[in-house]
Every structure is written in C-alpha cells, then in structure tokens.
Amino acid sequence: MPAIRSTVDRMDKPSSYAASKNNRRRESDRGDDDGPREQSPQREFEDNLKDATTLYVGNLSFYTTEEQIHELFSKCGEIKRLVMGLDRFQKTPCGFCFVEYYSHQDALDCMKYIGGTKLDERIIRTDLDEGFAEGRQYGRGKSGGQVRDEYRDEFDPGRGGFGRIYTEDSH
C-alpha cells in the first residue's frame, strides 16, 4: 500500500537546493554516454539519504565555535563527529560545518527542530547530507571560502564583511 500523504508538509526532507545540486551533478556525471538512463535520479538521491546521519549546516558566523555548535546540536542527540568548514588557504572557519549523529532519527529531528533557528544569533540552515568525505571541509570559492561569500554585496560582519570579489571590484 502506498504511504498516505500527510495533511501537513514535512520539514525533514532534503531541501530543494540539495536535490537540484544532486541533479546537476548527476547530469554532468552522465556525460555523453548513451547507456541506459538512470531510472530516476531523484529516487536514487532520496535512497542515499534514507539512512543519512550527517547534516550540512550553513550560514554560520565565521566566529561560531565547535563548542557552540555542539551545545545546540547535541539537543537532538549525541554527536558522533563535527567537521568545521574551513577556508582552503587560511584554514580558518568559513561559515559551514558537517554534524554527524549516531542515528538517522537524530539527523531528521535536527532538520525539524534546529534548521531555521538561530545559533550565535544567526538563522542557520541544515540539510541532510550523504556523509562527510575528506576534502569537503574546504570552501570551494576562488578565494578559499564559500562561493556565496565571494559576490555578496551586503555587509555581513559575521562572514568577513563584504564579498571578497565584490570588495576587489570596488577598489
């Protein structure tokens, strides 16, 4: 029997951002190979996350410490591992992290109860993640931080002021 649709949306689903990123990745992976098409990338993506215990956490202040993250996120369950996102060159926090729990349920609860609330007085974003892999702790922006911080034209004191490229341009 197919599951009956809930009368209220669920907050413990991967975000549309994660899903679209996944689709883009899939498409580029596929390349020109004319082999049999994947049955459904969306389905596979959801399958990969059905036991996910890791969360990507975004929009952190550069100054937020592991201890602060631990303090908040352990309210959803014991934390197995916490990996801070770092600037590729300076090796300083650059505003994101991965939080890994022992159980899938804790990760879901985190989506439901922590995503969209404040830590260190900033609204943070959580997303289910397939799991941390070495290398992913570094920012992918040109200047070493996160891409979103390169072009920001608003001043964000918690994330290094103006965007780095924006700053360069205006000089």
Next chain:
Amino acid sequence: MLLEDDDIERERRPARRRYEEPIASRLRREIVAIAENVMGPYEDQCAGIGREIGLNFEDDQIRGPFLDNLVQLLKEQPMKIPFVAAVILYANDVNSEAGKETMARVGAQLQNALEKGDWREFKLLLRFFGCLQGILQEGGVLPVLDELFDLAADQMAASEEDAVGLELVKIILLTIPYIMASSATGLEEQISELLKKTEVIAYVQHPHEVLVAPYPGDGPEIPFGFQSVIGLLQKQLEREAEKGWELRCIARPYKFLPELVPEPKEGEVKEENGTNGDAKPKTSTKHPLPAVTIPAPQNLAQKPLFPETFFSIYADLEVETVPPTTNIAASLMRDCLIDNINILDFNRTATAKFLIEMDFFWARGTFASRGVTLDQLKNYPAERSHWKPEDVVLDALFSQIFLLPRSEHKLIYYHSVITETCKLAPSQIAPTLGRAIRFLFKHIDVMDMELAYRYLDWFAHHLSNFEFRWKWSEWVGDLDRVELHPKKAFIMSILDKEIRLSFAKRIRETVPHQYHFLITEGKFKDVPEFKYNSPTTPYSSEGKEILSLLRKKAPESEIQIAMDAIQTQAAEHGIEDPMIPSTDAYVTAVCFIGSKSLSHVLSCIERCKERLLNIGPMSEGARRQIVASVVEYWKDQPGTAVNIIDKLLNYTIVTPESVIIWALGPETLGNGSVLAEGWRYEMVSVTVGKVTNRVRQIVAARVSSVTASLEDEQIKMLDDTLTKERAAMRQLFAAIADAVGGIAAGAADGFIEEDNFTTEEAALVKQWGERWGRVFNRKLAVEEAFVGEAAVVAQIAGAIAQAGLQKTRDEKAAVLKAEEDAKREVERLEAEAKAAAEVEEKQAIGLNGHGVDGNGAMDMEHDVVE
C-alpha cells in the same frame, strides 16, 4: 523558419484550455483547511463540502484517495474532528452511502489502532464516531465504551501499577463530551451510569503519582501538586452532567437540513419511515457502528505508561485567562492541543500556526480576542469569555516540556514551537510568555530538580533565539542570596548556559551591571592557563616537560620517564597513590593541547588513547583523577568539561562508576554545596543516561528476538548480558542514592561549625540532597518499568501476542486482496466480453469497428501488425 512557424502556430492556437481542478482534489484542499479562517459561518462550509461529497460519491477519486486523506486528517489534526464529522453528517444526509463507506474505512483503522495499542490514534478515531453518534444505530459508541471499561477494570485489578487501564478510562472520559455534543439525544441516563463506573478508577491513587509530580511535596509554597488528569476529567464531567451537558466550548457545525435529504425514489421505502415514503418527516439514515473487537488483556501491547498530571501555569489564578480546572473545557482543549503538538512534530511552523489560530476550532465566543491584555480584560463584560487563546496554548506547550517522566519528543521540539509562535505573533505571545517565565522562576525552589533543569535549558535556548533579551532587572534582588539558594543557583546556571550558546563578552552586554560579578574573568579566556606553568604548582617542571614531549609527539618511553619522575617524588612525599599526580599532569597537558576546540582535544585523546586507557586498570583513584583534571582545567567553562567527560566515557577511558564517584563521592561532596551546580547534575544525568540507554537497547534486542528467529544460544547470551548490565545499572543508582541520601539526611549539619557555613545553608544543602534523591529515585523507577525482570517478561509476552495479531491481520488483508483481485478480474472479463459483443454487433450490422469510434485496444493491435 520552422521556429517561426511554430511561433505563429502557437499564437494562433486558442488559449490553452483552462485546467479544471478535479473535484476530489479541490475537496481535499477544502477539507484539509476546514474551519481555518473561513469567511462566513463554519456550518455553511461543512454543509457545502458534505453536500459535494454526497453528490459525487460515485467518483473513484472521492471514495479512494479523498477518503484516505480524510482519515489521515482525523489522525493528524484532532482539533478538526468535530468539523470533519459534521461534513460526513451532511454527506450522509445527501447520500447515505457516503456515511456508510466513511465509517467502514475509519472503523478498520480504529480496530488496528486498538490492537497496536496506539491509544492516541484509537482515541481520535473513536472521537470521530462519538461525533457521529446521531447517525449510529443501537447505542452507537456506548457499548464500546462499556467494553473498554471492563477491559480497564480487568487491567487495574491485575496490577495496581497498571497505567493502561488509566489510559483506557481517560479515552472513555474524553469521548463522552463529544457524544453528548453530537446530534444524538436522550443519552443522559446511560452516560451517568457509565460515569458511576469510571469513578472508581478515576479517583484511585496510583502508586507512581508521587514520582511524577512537578512540584513535589504538599507544603504551602507549592503552586500545585499532582493533579490526576483523569481525576479532573471525572469531576468536570460530573459537573457538566449536573449542568445538563452544556459543553459550551465544543463547536457544533452540524444542523439537520431536511432539504439536503433526497426525496425517496418511487417505490423505495425508507426503513425507519414505516410503510409509506411520502408524508413522513425526512430523517438522517442511520448505520451500525463498524464492529470493534476489544482484544484480550494479554494481547495488549505492553508499553510502560505513567499516571498523568495536569500541569498549568495560568489556571485558577486571579484573572481567569484559561478555563478553570473545574471546567471540562480545560481538559478538552489541553487534550486537543497536546495531540496536535505531538502529532505534527514534523512541521513546527505549521504547528505554531495551528496554535496561534486555535480559537477557530472551538465554538464561537469561547475565547476573548487574541492578544488581549490583562488590563483590557478588566474592562470586559462579565458574561464575555476572558480566556486568552495564547495562555491556553502556552500552558499546553509548557505541560509537555514539564511532563514527567519524559515528554514524547525531544525537548528541543517544544522549544522550537515556542520560538515559532513568538515569531508568528510576537505581540500576542510575548506578554504571556513573560508571565510563564516569572511563574516558573518564582516557584523554582520547589520544582522537581529535573524540571528545573529543563526550565534552565529551555530558557537559555529560547533567549539565544531572541538576542538574549530579558528583563533581568527584575531578578537583581535575588543576586544577594547565598549561592546555595535555588534562585541564585538558577541565575548562575542560566548565565553559564547562555555563554555556552554564545560567548562571555556578548552575554555580559545583555545583563545589567549587577550581574557582571557572576561572569568571572576566567570565562572570558578561550584558553585556560596551564597550571604547571606556575612554579608554585607541585611537579611544575615535570608537568611542563610532559607538555612539551606531548607537543613534540615524543615516543612513549620519554613520556614515561617524566611520569616516573612525578611518581617517585610523590612516593617520597608519602602520597598514597603516586599515579594520581602523574595522571593529573598528563591529563592537564592533554586538555591544554586540546583547548583550541573540541576536535583538537579529541584528536589529542585519540593520540594518547593507549596510555589513558591503561590508567584505569592500574588505579581507580587515578581514573577518577582523569575526570578531576578535566573538570579542574575547564572550571570556568564546565560545559566543555562535561562534553570531554562524555567522550572519555565513549572511549571507556573513564567508567560510569568513576564519573559518579568523582562527582558525588565523599572527597568531592564535602558539605554538599556542590549539589547546587547545574553542570554537575548534567554530568551525572548524562552518564546515567548512557548506562540506561544501553540496558534498554539490550531489552529491545531481547524483545525483538521473539520475531527475529535467533538461536537459543544467542538468546541466552542476550539474557546474560542483560542480567549483568542491569545489575551494574542498579548499582550505579544505589551509589547516587547513597551519596545524596546522606546529604538529605543532614550529613551537612556537621559542617555548620565550619566558617561561613550557616544553618540556612545547611538547610538548603539538605534540600538539594532531597531534590537529587527524588530525581534519581524516579529515574530508577522508570528504568525498572522498562527493563526490570517483570517488565521484560511482560514485553516479551506482548510482542508474541502482537506478532500473532499481525499475522492474523496480514492473512485477513491477503484474503481481502484476493477477493478484490478476483472481483476486479471478473469485472475485467465482463467488460471484455461486453466489448467483444459490441464489436460483433457492429460488425454484424456492417460497421467496421476499426478506426471509426476509436476502439483503443483494437487500434493498438492493428498498428503493431502493420
């Protein structure tokens, strides 16, 4: 060119045919949002939807997916049940088939919920039938209530600790008001008889009551004691019976409208109407209640339950902003709200919206205007309701945060809902919230200590979402109290918790200067000093040596030399266990190296794992020193210490016993003042939690082994492990009880002689001892209810019975499916035969069946052949 053509083509084409939403999906949308802010009265809305369901009931999409959604709505949004029921009453008047089929669908789920022991779902679905009592034949829901009562009575007779019986009686009592508010009449007699029966159970005292009271004891300073939920319900219903079942708060969106009922067809005679259809008044068609089989007591799912207390911050105060506890409305609203909150934990913003708008779902005039101030209420006419919806809502939310032994979801869920309500309706919620914070603070001295800690945790987390704004000036007076006073201890702990979520400098900015002395200098330091840097610290040079060796990642042999040097010196100084000072130096160095962040200390521990793991087996004293050194190093940021100890427990570098003995053993306990430290309670309860979780996991594995087809040997292994771990768990609890019991019994009195330890302080310490004792005594009782010998036997029996029931259900479902398949097959064959006959017929009269009227199947075949 082609493109252009295409463009022209597109333009020339008439506007796209407008998409017409299928009726089932429109009705789904409407019923899901039923009673939410409708323009015009909810009666009309219910009648409108009901009428359309009745008229379109032949639509597969309505009979199928739509009805599934309707059942889901009953289970997910309890406040809407009376409205959904009204819709079905209207639908039934239009087309009695709609009423009959809906009941059959809900009935099947009702039976399921009962067998699974899903009491909440059972209650909600039964409530739906209660609302339909007016179109039920032969007593409707009442015989089921009688049977439930018999089952409850059996349960209670079998064991006085049973709480399933209490749950069943609660369900009975909560169903009665909906029956009495339904369109059924003349039930007063039967209900009052039922109430006479339930009285015996509802007023009985449960042995666990004392464990779950939020404000224990019976002194004059407690705001309220244990208030049995079913005891209150019973009393409220008796009062309601006397008043002739007014039940003013329940919305009654259904009115019988004769014009909805279709004229009986020619020759068709309605059952109840006697011989001739015409001239008789029209009535609703009645149906029998779908059969409900009450399972045998031994087949009930075994989940430990505890008696429930009614927690209310705003009830029975000077201004009546929530229904008084004597009024059935108090119980009905609370029940609906907490169900709504707990069911919809997967969308906190939707939950918050329901809560803010909850006045929609009750009879008009039940509430005062949203967000009305206490001052404005004073000017309200006496006959107008003074109930503030936001007070009722926050009361329900706090009742879940302060539910003992534990709330249904992680506490942070309830925090997040409160945050969302504040975001949605700040001016409405904030003043009410402020009153709650004051009430809780006022009574913090007499609150159960675990709950006081939950308050602390919530308050700090809440403030962290709202710029740490609070009227701290109100509590300045409490700063002069001795540190052992629960209010002062609370203030100290709250600042500490806030700092953990933020940082000292920021928190200092948010409080008046009178508070500044509490945020000591050490709290501003990210990296605490390494005490061996001071030459006055014993073993200073060796300590520094160990640090530099560890930094250099020197070989173990070199570190050993430095460790030995400390031990030799210590032995010379006559120190009983020379491993203690060497462990102190080593662990302090590890902490210092790891002070940059949690990951740093973890990687350092990982690197030093071997030596750390070897300490415990050599000396228990040194093992406790590990805990002591971590706590000492992080004395200004105890939260970090608690975290590190937690990780050390995972590494088995320290054991639960060593943590408990360090935290509460005679050496640390002294005169008992340390019991006022919030972080100490946190450390002990986290440690205990680890042990109890493990035992519960073993029990869960043992219970599920019933269906997992394990070898006998494996089961025996599980049993042995369980016996061992359970004994260790009990020992741990006993150690805590011993330690804090001594303080509670007045062991601290001996310290009054000491400087600065007053009689007031001795009395306060005694109180702390009692509070600790109570909490861990309860925790033990709760664990025994889950993992005690008798509990495990009962759960295994329950699991076997459940497996049996599941098998029967599966078989029944298989039979139904087979029948359904067979029916469909027959229909398919008939349809085919009919189609074939038509083709033959057409061919017979000289028409070519192919391609003319688009006989799809034929065309397809033809194309393939060509």
